[in-house]
Amino acid sequence: MKKKLLYIFLLAILVSSSVAAQDPLVAELVNRVNKDSILATMNVLTGHTSFWYGAGEYKIKSRNSYDDGNKAAGEYIKRKLRNLGYNVYSQKFGVIDGENVYALVNGTELPRIQVMISAHFDSMPDVVAPGADDNASGTAAVLEAARVFKDAKTRYSLVFALWDNEEQGLLGSKYYARLARERGDSLLAVINIDMIGYDANKDGLLEVHTRNYAHSNIVANQVWDANYEYGIGLKPYIIDPGTTRSDHASFWSYNYSAITMMENFTPINGYREFNPYYHSMFDDMNVLNTDYLFKGVRLAVAAFGNIAAVNEITSVEDENEVVPSEFVLKQNYPNPFNPATTINYTIPREGFVSLRVYDILGNEVAELVNEQKSTGSYNISFNAENLSSGIYFYTLETGGKRFTNKMIYMK
Ligand SMILES: [Zn+2]
Structure with a gap:
């Protein structure tokens, strides 16, 4: 029934x-x-x-x-x-x-x-x-x-x-x-x-x-x-x-x-x-x-x-990000930041991706991505709450390429 x-x-x-x-x-x-x-x-x-x-x-x-x-x-x-x-x-x-x-x-x-x-x-x-x-x-x-x-x-x-x-x-x-x-x-x-x-x-x-x-x-x-x-x-x-x-x-x-x-x-x-x-x-x-x-x-x-x-x-589509044609590592936003910020990157082809954060002396302070990713655009949030104020670098490595940007943490 x-x-x-x-x-x-x-x-x-x-x-x-x-x-x-x-x-x-x-x-x-x-x-x-x-x-x-x-x-x-x-x-x-x-x-x-x-x-x-x-x-x-x-x-x-x-x-x-x-x-x-x-x-x-x-x-x-x-x-x-x-x-x-x-x-x-x-x-x-x-x-x-x-x-x-x-x-x-x-x-x-x-x-x-x-x-x-x-x-x-x-x-x-x-x-x-x-x-x-x-x-x-x-x-x-x-x-x-x-x-x-x-x-x-x-x-x-x-x-x-x-x-x-x-x-x-x-x-x-x-x-x-x-x-x-x-x-x-x-x-x-x-x-x-x-x-x-x-x-x-x-x-x-x-x-x-x-x-x-x-x-x-x-x-x-x-x-x-x-x-x-x-x-x-x-x-x-x-x-x-x-x-x-x-x-x-x-x-x-x-x-x-x-x-x-x-x-x-x-x-x-x-x-x-x-x-x-x-x-x-x-x-x-x-x-x-x-x-x-x-x-x-x-x-x-x-x-x-x-x-x-x-x-x-729930979202507006970004046409340029549907089928990306090049590697992009955008400037983090906001910047300067306290204590969190977002990093956006785009990869035009599938591959192993690593995204790491370094301090000004070159010491690694965070590993944000370390895995296989398919073609596309990604937003990663980074929280620096346990770090001290100052300049940091974030580096994207994928497909044999390396990109680095600078960001500023201000408490
Ligand atoms: Zn069939």
């Missing part, structure tokens, strides 16, 4: 949010989706850009479950979500050492109810498998959604999930969905993304796969609506009954509402624009239509925001 009531309650929420016109806060988040940021993430996932992993610079050759790059990709995803400020969880499962990564953030009004955006990060075939379309595109979409939602407060809780071992039989998502059902998670909707980068004929067709499980059809309609409400410019096409060959199907198995967004993979009116490099070593960045991909991420963010109900956005 209780279950039945919850079911009806979730239906009511979905229906009420589906009739809304454009929400200005969601529109703001959609506008924050940044193509360069998406491509920067994809370049790491496909091995075009190295990142720090293990003992040094590392390029991912394959994210296949049987290759080292699979673990490296999982680590990269964890780090990226942590650096955005999320609580990150990993979930190990199965005989091939699978590991899902997800971030969870509580909703402000009804945190028991969750809205999920997800994608698998493992790739095919083996050894060399950049998997740009399948599925660095979906993974980058989820990470970009995480970036733009980091300063948003939403009515319901958000889950950003990246599945491992999808190509081995949806193993990661099956594991999560089963546990979710056992725990009694109230998952309002799952928006899964699998291959949204290939559109050589530029028709903008994007499939939304649904079936009559829970309220999946309403979620599919919400994605369809969001395309028009937010002027995304794609041609969404609802496929019902949709494929069972991606991670949304794991949620159908446990009667959750779930859809997958996908490029034109299914024959529609006898025509199918199939990525000819699918599951080959040639599924790489050069075959993608990055404008189509960008629109797909905007659509996912719009639908996700509509369903999660955005109440507030």
